[in-house]
Amino acid sequence: MLGNIKRIWWQITGVLLFNFPFLERLTFAWLPVPVLNCYSCPLAQGSCPIGTIQHFFVIGAIPLFAVGFVSIFGIIAGRFYCSHLCPFGFLQDLLGRISGRKVRIPRFLDYGKYVVLILFVIILPPIIKEPFFCTLCPAGSLEAGIPIVTKAWYESRFIEAGMFSGMGGILDMIGWWFWFKTGILALVITVAVVIKRPFCRMACPLGALFGLFNRISLFIHPPKVKSAIEKPRYSLKTCPVHITHPGKVDSSSCIKCKECYPLPKKNT
Numbered sequence: 001m002l003g004n005i006k007r008i009w010w011q012i013t014g015v016l017l018f019n020f021p022f023l024e025r026l027t028f029a030w031l032p033v034p035v036l037n038c039y040s041c042p043l044a045q046g047s048c049p050i051g052t053i054q055h056f057f058v059i060g061a062i063p064l065f066a067v068g069f070v071s072i073f074g075i076i077a078g079r080f081y082c083s084h085l086c087p088f089g090f091l092q093d094l095l096g097r098i099s100g101r102k103v104r105i106p107r108f109l110d111y112g113k114y115v116v117l118i119l120f121v122i123i124l125p126p127i128i129k130e131p132f133f134c135t136l137c138p139a140g141s142l143e144a145g146i147p148i149v150t151k152a153w154y155e156s157r158f159i160e161a162g163m164f165s166g167m168g169g170i171l172d173m174i175g176w177w178f179w180f181k182t183g184i185l186a187l188v189i190t191v192a193v194v195i196k197r198p199f200c201r202m203a204c205p206l207g208a209l210f211g212l213f214n215r216i217s218l219f220i221h222p223p224k225v226k227s228a229i230e231k232p233r234y235s236l237k238t239c240p241v242h243i244t245h246p247g248k249v250d251s252s253s254c255i256k257c258k259e260c261y262p263l264p265k266k267n268t
Contacts, residue, residue, distance in 0.1 A: 004238070007084055007257060011093070014085030019043045019143065032066050034073040034081040036088050036137065036206055040144035048140075050206050054121055054131035070206075074213030082200055082207050083240065083257035088139040089200055093240060095192040103194050104242055109202050110253050117205035133205060135177065138185040145181065149174060196242045200255065211252030219256060236260050 018037045033046035049070050056063035073081065082089050096102070120133040134140055191198045200207050236243055238259045243249060249260060 004259060007259070010084040011087075011090040015087045015090060017085070018045050019087060032069040034070075034206075034210075035086040036139040036204065038134070038137065038140035038144040040140065041147070044143065048134075048206075049209075050121055050137075051131055051134050054125040054133060057122065057125040058129050058131060060126065070209050071213075074210050075217055077219040078214035078217035078256055079207060079210040079252075079254065080217075080219050080256040082204075082210065083255035086200075088142070089197065089255075091142070092188075092192045092197045092199060095189060096196050096240070098193045101194070102196055102242065104244075105195060105198075105201070112202040113200075113204050113208040113211075116203050117208040121205045136181055136184060138181070138188045138199060141181050141185040145178065146185075149178070197240055197255075201241050201253065207255075208252075214250055214252050214254060214256070 014035065018033055018035060019041060031046045032049040032052055034049070036050065037044055037046060037048050039047045039051055049066050052066040053063040053070075056066065116133065120136070124130075124132040188199050236246070236249075240257055240259065241253055241255055243251075243254060243260075248254065250256070
């Protein structure tokens with residue numbers, strides 16, 4: 001339980017660090033952060049690595065800078081950031097506490113995030129000249145789309161027109177696509193109540209990238225063992241991504257939350 005409390009404080013720190021305007025006088029927009037954090041969010045500090053990668057593909061350039069940052073983050077800690085710092089992952093954890101009964105999904109759906117990475121982040125942006133994943137990202141809808149539209153609506157409704165500029169234009173641009181991506185966010189929120197971290201497990205392209213580094217990252221959990229005989233058994237009942245087999249601990253699906261722990265050895 002103590003480890004769980006520590007992780008919650010890590011997550012609160014992540015929310016404040018990446019989405020709090022206390023650094024507004026400094027410019028960190030160029031710096032990719034190790035979480036999904038929409039650059040359009042009014043409070044965002046740093047840039048989303050997935051958005052940055054798509055931007056370079058759209059303009060026909062190789063995203064060496066963003067990929068380099070992702071690789072460094074991945075080598076250091078793998079998917080540790082997913083469980084400890086990602087604001088959208090924190091939201092899914094909170095939603096998961098609403099219901100104690102959880103639905104298990106087939107393991108092959110874990111590969112969905114790689115499909116999203118390849119199709120929506122790598123293939124489509126240079127073809128359609130748009131950062132396609134960003135136009136669908138539920139984290140972006142929550143952090144940027146809905147707050148911006150809500151602010152525009154409030155100011156157009158309660159403040160005289162002469163006291164703001166451009167907000168009416170924002171409202172005029174709202175179309176079916178906005179409601180479509182808002183529906184995706186609503187679906188993720190609903191599903192997260194009964195399925196542990198559904199977006200992280202099935203659709204997050206950044207999690208897919210960090211997962212490639214999980215086995216080789218400097219932050220390895222659990223500690224490596226010398227042989228199968230010495231391999232400990234682990235309690236996985238509280239795993240936030242519903243890993244059920246000890247062999248999957250520290251795999252590409254694992255988010256290194258450290259909530260699994262070795263069980264005491266049985267007396268022989």
